[in-house]
Amino acid sequence: MWSFFLKNKNDIIYLSLLLFSVIIGPYYRKLGPVDFKKLVGSLLGIGLIFIVSGYNAAHPIFSALFGITAIKFTSIKTCHVFTFFFMFGYLMVFRLTNHFSSKGPSGQTNLIEMIIVLRVVGVAFEINGSWLAMIESRKKEKNPTEKESESQPARDDDFVEFINPSFVDLFHYCFNYIGLLTGPYYRYRTFDDYFNLPYSKYVDCLSFTINTLKTVPLYISLYLALSNIWPLEYILTEDHNQRHFLYRMMYPWLLFAAFRQRIYSGMTLAESVCTSAGLGAYPVQGRNRSGHGPTVGYLNLKKMPEREARVAKYDFKTVESMDVWGCETVVTLRDSMKVWNKAVQYWVAVVVYKRFPVPELKIHAALFVSVIWHGYQAGYFFCIYFCPFYLMAEDIYVRLYYKDATGIKKKIIGFIMWFLRSHSESYQAVAFLLLSFDRIWIYYTSMHHYWYVVWFAFLVLGIILNKVRNILNPGIRTPYVRTRVHAQ
Structure with missing residues (x-):
């Protein structure tokens, strides 16, 4: 037990401080x-x-x-x-x-x-x-053009004051x-x-916090089990290289599963710090968005009388970081990126993607800033900057086969795309975890860089299939490159 504590001392202290922050929330709120x-x-x-x-x-x-x-x-x-x-x-x-x-x-x-x-x-x-x-x-006030529709409230601009x-x-x-x-x-x-x-006074912080925290023990237990049974360092050993290729191909799934549990537990505790203190609570009619807050009628919400605030229905979507179910089940990498660390994705979108002055380089700027925010190690570049190459291939197959499919056909195609998305994320996650270029190169070389070959083959085949479809159906033009990654 003592050796376990020494090995994980910093994580245990950090976890304890997060729990302390959750516990003091109700007192701070008052x-x-x-x-x-x-x-x-x-x-x-x-x-x-x-x-x-x-x-x-x-x-x-x-x-x-x-x-x-x-x-x-x-x-x-x-x-x-x-x-x-x-x-x-x-x-x-x-x-x-x-x-x-x-x-x-x-x-x-x-x-x-x-x-x-x-x-x-x-x-x-x-x-x-x-x-x-x-x-x-x-x-706009000096040069009004046309009146906004009064039948349905328009979404607020990013800044309304x-x-x-x-x-x-x-x-x-x-x-x-x-x-x-x-x-x-x-x-x-x-x-x-x-x-x-007045929102934090009237939202049921305790219920939201309990509902958020209830899965944390599961995440921590899964992380400890997975990381101890299938450790990261094993993939650099000769014993690992002697294993069957199928075993080595699926090992990153276990590593990424452990990594996800660690992230889920930390992010969920972080959200609980907000919910216990009441920060991020807004009435649901604001159509609240992670990182941003209310997207509709914000100025009207600020004028809400106390009697209405007392009985309003609230949510904490403004401080929601992880959609865990979405991370596990979404079909495409594009959708997976939207539900992973949503608050930071929002920051990258509004600070970098929307404000970068060269439209053609927006996506590269967003990815580069995301990389250097995480760190300067090669693993972050391998993991984050390679996403667009997979997305290029993925977008083709979504449009060709998944988008208009129905019934059992859509489920089968969806499962195949989910498997490929999950495998791609796991393969990239290894680089994120190994960090240094020499360690990444040793591992990927032992696997013959096979997944990058698969990516390239999928992309080439997709482009060919897309062109064949356009030739056979000249009235339908299917673009195969879509570069909007971080903007939500």
């Missing part, structure tokens, strides 16, 4: 007044950083303070650009410290720094984006303990609403 509540949340957050990081706590604290200082002392036109490059530049330097010191930052400190980057860069883009949106709104928090509010947003350890990412608007709108 605090008042607002300024005192914000201060307590920030002190708790900074305390968690020091417990996890020790003297390395200087990294997330310094980067956050410098980032929010840059936001307030640079032009609103350029604050987002400067902040983006500083925060990601510091993130890279922060990770390189491990090469110069045996006591470099732990993986848990790295997670905190990653969340700090999302918050600081995200709020800078919120400020700039809301400013641009207000300018555009005034132009100007956002310009003070330095103190930015400080509290960056360091509040809710979501600081491992997410989920939420906008500054969501943070501000938590303190100024």
